[in-house]
Amino acid sequence: MTSSDFNRIRHLTFVLINAYHSVNSAATQEALYAQISDEMYQLSETLAPFIRDIKSPTLTKEGAEKLLASVKDEVVPFEFPTKAVIQKLFNKVKKLQVPEVDHLELRDYTYFAWNDLASHRKYMLVKHAGQMRGIYGTIGTDTKKNTCAICSQTSQVVQFMALTKSNVDGTYTKNGNYICLDSDACNHQMQHELGLANFVSTVLPK
Ligand SMILES: [Zn+2]
Incomplete structure (x- = not known):
């Protein structure tokens, strides 16, 4: 995945965590999770374990940062020319x-x-x-x-x-x-x- 894909995944992850901590309705949380996980799957199929891991209303921002660190390993670095x-x-x-x-x-x-x-x-x-x-x-x-x-x-x-x-x-x-x-x-x-x-x-x- 590209660096901008990673930024998108990071952004979506924090939108989800904010909803976990601010929206009481489980149905609303699930609908948002469905929408976000769909978009993430389209960015990369290798995200499946990450997408499973963020399906957790008790997930903290610190926990998410740790999960995101392993996603970042999949980013293709910018090829800086000689x-x-x-x-x-x-x-x-x-x-x-x-x-x-x-x-x-x-x-x-x-x-x-x-x-x-x-x-x-x-x-x-x-x-x-x-x-x-x-x-x-x-x-x-x-x-x-x-x-x-x-x-x-x-x-x-x-x-x-x-x-x-x-x-x-x-x-x-x-x-x-x-x-x-x-x-x-x-x-x-x-x-x-x-x-x-x-x-x-x-x-x-x-
Ligand atoms: Zn700009």
């Missing part, structure tokens, strides 16, 4: 600063992005249609609370203008999107990949 590959993906960029990722848990990332505040740019590495792509653009200096085009959550967002060289006439096209300033937080909030896929198709050259 520095040489990254240089190639951003071959138009001079003096590219690539962050060190050795200490990061790559299971927390559906895509990877970092800000270069000196040049007001954001760089993104994202797998799209089976291929690793490098996307970069400028980010505004003002942030505001609004919906992020990638994670679809209300978040501190910034306007991102992709600098994409069109293959057709060689000119740069700009496409504005509001996305999370903090891409680590964005990854943590993502519960599906639809927003990311749409975002990537808007900013990649046609």
Whole structure:
């Protein structure tokens, strides 16, 4: 499963636990469990033991975190490219600063992005249609609370203008999107990949 699938499972698990602790009606709890377990099965059939384990109205948040830790082992980590590959993906960029990722848990990332505040740019590495792509653009200096085009959550967002060289006439096209300033937080909030896929198709050259 993907990192965003895991975030979805985590979110649903806590919705269920909240209902266990706040809704008295057993029928309502069971209906919610049925709905949530259905969605989880669709994400991954290997979740069967986990889905059984969370069918317990006495389950605590701490207990759920322990169960979730074993689910997380099934997440496919983000394939961070080598520095040489990254240089190639951003071959138009001079003096590219690539962050060190050795200490990061790559299971927390559906895509990877970092800000270069000196040049007001954001760089993104994202797998799209089976291929690793490098996307970069400028980010505004003002942030505001609004919906992020990638994670679809209300978040501190910034306007991102992709600098994409069109293959057709060689000119740069700009496409504005509001996305999370903090891409680590964005990854943590993502519960599906639809927003990311749409975002990537808007900013990649046609
Ligand atoms: Zn976001």
